[in-house]
Amino acid sequence: MxxxxxxxxxxxxxxxxxxxxxxxxxxxGNQDEVNIWLGNTKNKGALGNAIQACYFxxxxxxxxxxDFNFHNIELKVTPVKKVKPSKRNNMITLAAKxxxxxxxxxxxxxxxxxxxxxxxxxxxxxxLLIFYLHELDTEIRDMKIxxxxxxxxxxxxxxxxxxxxxxxxxKIKAGLAHELSESDTIYLSACTKGxxxxxxxxxxxxxxxxxxxxxxxxxxSYMTNYFNSIYDPSYIESLSIHQSESLTQYIDNKxxxxxxxxxxxxxxxxxxxxxxxxxxxxxxLPRLSAKILDVKDTNLNNLEQFQKANIKFKTIRLRKDKANxxxxxxxNIDFEEILNVPFEDSSWNELFAETKYLFVLFEExxxxxxxxxxxxxxxxxxxxxxxxxxxxxxxxxxxxKTIEINIIEKNGREYWQDNTPKKAFIxxxxxxxxxxxxxxxxILPDGRLIKKKxxxxxxxxxxxxxx
Numbered sequence: 001m002x003x004x005x006x007x008x009x010x011x012x013x014x015x016x017x018x019x020x021x022x023x024x025x026x027x028x029g030n031q032d033e034v035n036i037w038l039g040n041t042k043n044k045g046a047l048g049n050a051i052q053a054c055y056f057x058x059x060x061x062x063x064x065x066x067d068f069n070f071h072n073i074e075l076k077v078t079p080v081k082k083v084k085p086s087k088r089n090n091m092i093t094l095a096a097k098x099x100x101x102x103x104x105x106x107x108x109x110x111x112x113x114x115x116x117x118x119x120x121x122x123x124x125x126x127x128l129l130i131f132y133l134h135e136l137d138t139e140i141r142d143m144k145i146x147x148x149x150x151x152x153x154x155x156x157x158x159x160x161x162x163x164x165x166x167x168x169x170x171k172i173k174a175g176l177a178h179e180l181s182e183s184d185t186i187y188l189s190a191c192t193k194g195x196x197x198x199x200x201x202x203x204x205x206x207x208x209x210x211x212x213x214x215x216x217x218x219x220x221s222y223m224t225n226y227f228n229s230i231y232d233p234s235y236i237e238s239l240s241i242h243q244s245e246s247l248t249q250y251i252d253n254k255x256x257x258x259x260x261x262x263x264x265x266x267x268x269x270x271x272x273x274x275x276x277x278x279x280x281x282x283x284x285l286p287r288l289s290a291k292i293l294d295v296k297d298t299n300l301n302n303l304e305q306f307q308k309a310n311i312k313f314k315t316i317r318l319r320k321d322k323a324n325x326x327x328x329x330x331x332n333i334d335f336e337e338i339l340n341v342p343f344e345d346s347s348w349n350e351l352f353a354e355t356k357y358l359f360v361l362f363e364e365x366x367x368x369x370x371x372x373x374x375x376x377x378x379x380x381x382x383x384x385x386x387x388x389x390x391x392x393x394x395x396x397x398x399x400x401k402t403i404e405i406n407i408i409e410k411n412g413r414e415y416w417q418d419n420t421p422k423k424a425f426i427x428x429x430x431x432x433x434x435x436x437x438x439x440x441x442x443i444l445p446d447g448r449l450i451k452k453k454x455x456x457x458x459x460x461x462x463x464x465x466x467x
Contacts, residue, residue: 005057006070010073013056013128017148020130025143029053033053048076072122078223080227094228094231097134101193103123104216107203107205108204126152128150129148130147147230156241161186164189167185168180168184178212181379182219183352183356186246200212219310225308236304237295237303239303251374255293255371259371260372310356318362327457331351332453333452335444335450352379361374361466372466390426398446402419434454
């Protein structure tokens, strides 16, 4: 039986970990011992403890410091899940089921350390990652281990993760730990951690306002990209970022030289000869943005770094006639989700608290269309609070069954009205119907039909971001 100790080399440890691949959880060691660990349903780390104790011979919870303390390697056991095929792609893919939590943020101490000597780096720069497939309706003991891999922070990610760390610690120094959001950062995030329900608030050093307990973690999107790169590597277009450059620096350095140029100047500078024009092709501006970033794929969401950071790309075109400017729409609202899912676990929270957006702004003038600016944007703490207010207001309306729907016939057409919150309910964000299709309805949890609705960012708010 393998028993980790000072006589075990790192190579022997890693070779032993590879033998986990393909095993079911119940095959990692003595079944009675495994079942004892897994039977403790209150212990969220039970699976990690089971593998540590039953497979590697390291008594769980008995060692201060790294789990494999003679080699300073931390053990992390983390799930992946199957992702349903999309309409465009019939293949089932695998994705990280959750973010990888690294260590609890100590608001009182962590801000004192530079990134390179921080407790975070000591805890997370060298980890042994064990990935297993989480499947619904399958007991954890019957789930399969897919991959074992030693992780160190890739050199190309180091500047971006350092920048993320500094964004988080700078907020703590500014007395704004209570305003931390996962969308503040690119790869490393400050995720909420604890039981919830108001029980997990902590003191912060530069403000009297208590902040939610949070942990340093690698984002779900970062872990999905990392897992697929080692489990089933395939070609994904990547930005050519220098090892000394962060992702935000790269984006700024690419777009800034073209600010306030008209699109003819931009295409000439890029030696790009488009076959269509801005007035005849909706894809013209996304393609031009891709050329500025020096990539081939016009869907920038497919770029490796954008997938890792969960960055979504949107072009914005300010019209010469301001009346033609539009609010920015997001996917249709799911009323069943609003009724049954708390805000923190909702798609709304994912859209705005866990996602960054690259906005690329073009402006139409009498002299032509100009590229103005790019902006990596995430929703502010204040707007997230308001968004949660809107979500919970709709939830209460669904619970109380107070949504009123009226259908008025006029000149042979049906006009639908309801009493869901209007644009003035909260600043900057609203819900309403999108388009005028007569049959675009959805079903409320009580069985009634209502016009489909979307979330929108107000156009006035979007434009204010660039002023």
